Amino acid sequence: MAVREHKLINNPENLIDEMLEGFCAAYADILLCGDNRLVMRAEPKVAGKVGLLMGSGSGHEPAMLGWVGEGLFDVVVAGEVFAAPGPENMLAGVRAADRGGGVLICVSHHAGDLLNAELTLEFCEIEGIDDVDMVLLYDDISSAPKGREAERRGTAGLFSVWKMLGAFCEGDADLAAAKALAEKVRDNTRSLAVSLSSCASPMTGEAMFEMGADEMEIGMGLHGELGMGRQKALGADATIDLLLPPLLEDLPYRAGDEVIVLLNSSGSLTLMELFILYRRAAARLSEAGVSVYRSWIGQYATTLETAGFALALCRVDEQLKALWDAPANGAYMKQL
Amino acid sequence: MNSIGEAELRELIVALSGRVAAARDLLNRLDAALGDGDHGTSVSVAFAVAVEDIRTLDEPSLSAIWLTTAKALMNRMGGASGAIFGTFFLRGVTLLHDRDRLGKAEMQALLQAGLDGVKARGKAKLGDKTMVDALEPAVVAFAEADDYDSAWRSAAAAARAGTEATKGLVARQGRARFLGQRAVGHIDPGAMTAALMFEAIDDYWRANCR
Numbered sequence: 001m002a003v004r005e006h007k008l009i010n011n012p013e014n015l016i017d018e019m020l021e022g023f024c025a026a027y028a029d030i031l032l033c034g035d036n037r038l039v040m041r042a043e044p045k046v047a048g049k050v051g052l053l054m055g056s057g058s059g060h061e062p063a064m065l066g067w068v069g070e071g072l073f074d075v076v077v078a079g080e081v082f083a084a085p086g087p088e089n090m091l092a093g094v095r096a097a098d099r100g101g102g103v104l105i106c107v108s109h110h111a112g113d114l115l116n117a118e119l120t121l122e123f124c125e126i127e128g129i130d131d132v133d134m135v136l137l138y139d140d141i142s143s144a145p146k147g148r149e150a151e152r153r154g155t156a157g158l159f160s161v162w163k164m165l166g167a168f169c170e171g172d173a174d175l176a177a178a179k180a181l182a183e184k185v186r187d188n189t190r191s192l193a194v195s196l197s198s199c200a201s202p203m204t205g206e207a208m209f210e211m212g213a214d215e216m217e218i219g220m221g222l223h224g225e226l227g228m229g230r231q232k233a234l235g236a237d238a239t240i241d242l243l244l245p246p247l248l249e250d251l252p253y254r255a256g257d258e259v260i261v262l263l264n265s266s267g268s269l270t271l272m273e274l275f276i277l278y279r280r281a282a283a284r285l286s287e288a289g290v291s292v293y294r295s296w297i298g299q300y301a302t303t304l305e306t307a308g309f310a311l312a313l314c315r316v317d318e319q320l321k322a323l324w325d326a327p328a329n330g331a332y333m334k335q336l
Numbered sequence: 337m338n339s340i341g342e343a344e345l346r347e348l349i350v351a352l353s354g355r356v357a358a359a360r361d362l363l364n365r366l367d368a369a370l371g372d373g374d375h376g377t378s379v380s381v382a383f384a385v386a387v388e389d390i391r392t393l394d395e396p397s398l399s400a401i402w403l404t405t406a407k408a409l410m411n412r413m414g415g416a417s418g419a420i421f422g423t424f425f426l427r428g429v430t431l432l433h434d435r436d437r438l439g440k441a442e443m444q445a446l447l448q449a450g451l452d453g454v455k456a457r458g459k460a461k462l463g464d465k466t467m468v469d470a471l472e473p474a475v476v477a478f479a480e481a482d483d484y485d486s487a488w489r490s491a492a493a494a495a496r497a498g499t500e501a502t503k504g505l506v507a508r509q510g511r512a513r514f515l516g517q518r519a520v521g522h523i524d525p526g527a528m529t530a531a532l533m534f535e536a537i538d539d540y541w542r543a544n545c546r
Contacts, residue, residue, distance in 0.1 A: 082372045086411035088410070089411065115416050115420065115458070201372060
């Protein structure tokens with residue numbers, strides 16, 4: 001299938017800086033953009049609390065820029081397209097996120113994100129910044145088998161972690177408690193994605209990978225890497241019927257569990273399609289005795305203009321429900 | 337010539353940068369088959385920044401040249417490849433402190449430290465279809481040679497052979513590991529970049545230092 005190669009951009013070399021300039025101009029009421037490609041809260045959180053930092057390759061908007069703000073991240077550092085930012089910008093991010101209660105670097109598990117977080121911690125040590133830690137997060141069940149969860153990739157389902165951890169760090173938690181909470185949400189979250197098209201790199205104008213018009217791929221991560229299963233494209237109900245059973249079995253989610261459902265468009269799927277997909281997912285969850293506490297449908301983490309979606313479940317208890325419902329004020333996540 | 341000083345080390349980085357820039361489209365194409373298709377662009381931009389930053393160093397010592405290169409790669413490439421290529425240079429910096437010239441033995445230690453750093457950072461071994469498949473044979477060949485002339489020569493040849501051999505491999509590290517068998521038939525772009533680096537040094541050496 002052909003990809004749209006013409007992008008409405010200017011010089012590709014200025015892509016990230018021009019995106020940040022526009023984004024920060026649009027949300028100047030709540031956000032501030034700094035040097036080193038930092039996006040920060042216009043008003044920092046109260047001193048003494050744990051600062052939340054994330055470095056993220058670009059091309060996934062509104063992730064992660066849209067999740068900076070009250071009840072969410074303190075600082076997000078933007079990288080090049082699909083490439084995590086290097087340690088210099090991350091170190092600037094650590095300094096900006098430090099409110100005196102330590103800084104937690106959230107890592108969505110991809111090699112570049114993890115290696116740069118490790119490098120950042122090494123540079124923190126050299127600079128004498130010791131109250132900083134990282135937490136490794138993952139959710140994509142297609143990227144490694146059950147029992148080897150720590151090898152899995154981080155994808156759209158981690159939105160549950162960002163939301164709940166952000167709310168948690170508005171409270172009096174210390175760094176260790178914040179890390180433990182992030183791991184708790186992670187360990188209750190699973191996702192699986194499907195893609196129907198490729199996307200074109202804004203740097204080179206070339207398709208990231210080739211995909212037939214009648215094909216779909218199960219298990220694509222956030223970066224458009226080819227996953228493990230390519231097959232003939234199915235209808236909405238049949239696609240959900242393929243995704244949901246392995247997701248339910250993996251945790252496993254059992255009858256009586258309550259979950260938050262996230263149905264994430266990876267770029268160019270229509271809301272109409274997402275609602276039709278959700279219809280089936282809700283019915284199948286109900287059959288399985290799993291009740292839906294909240295559902296979120298839309299664009300959370302994209303892969304440029306890829307057509308596809310991720311279905312993610314997060315099992316919640318009373319603590320996580322309260323954190324999910326807590327206020328948030330980011331550019332793309334507003335909750336009273 | 338049997339030792340390398342600041343002027344030569346700086347020229348080596350210029351030579352690397354030129355070679356990688358000339359191969360930008362080739363590297364992008366290799367990366368498109370296994371990754372996101374911009375490796376050539378990102379590595380050539382980063383080396384160009386390294387050359388410029390080295391040119392404007394106040395005190396261009398051997399260690400400053402190596403550290404500046406490390407930082408440009410880590411911070412301008414970003415991603416896994418920036419971290420790994422940057423680590424290759426970063427790990428050698430302390431070996432260069434207070435040194436004015438590098439004999440073959442010192443260069444060997446520098447390359448070995450870089451290789452060890454890359455393997456530790458990326459957790460890759462020989463045969464995983466990564467830059468280690470070019471780098472490790474090159475460092476071994478360098479160590480086995482008697483002098484600089486033959487060392488650069490055989491390191492470049494070993495890096496190239498290791499790179500060509502990645503074509504037949506399934507990836508066990510990096511994004512390409514999610515491709516499974518579909519990675520077979522494609523050369524690893526990181527290995528190719530490492531081979532180009534050694535070839536650029538060998539060409540520079542034969543033209544200027546023999």
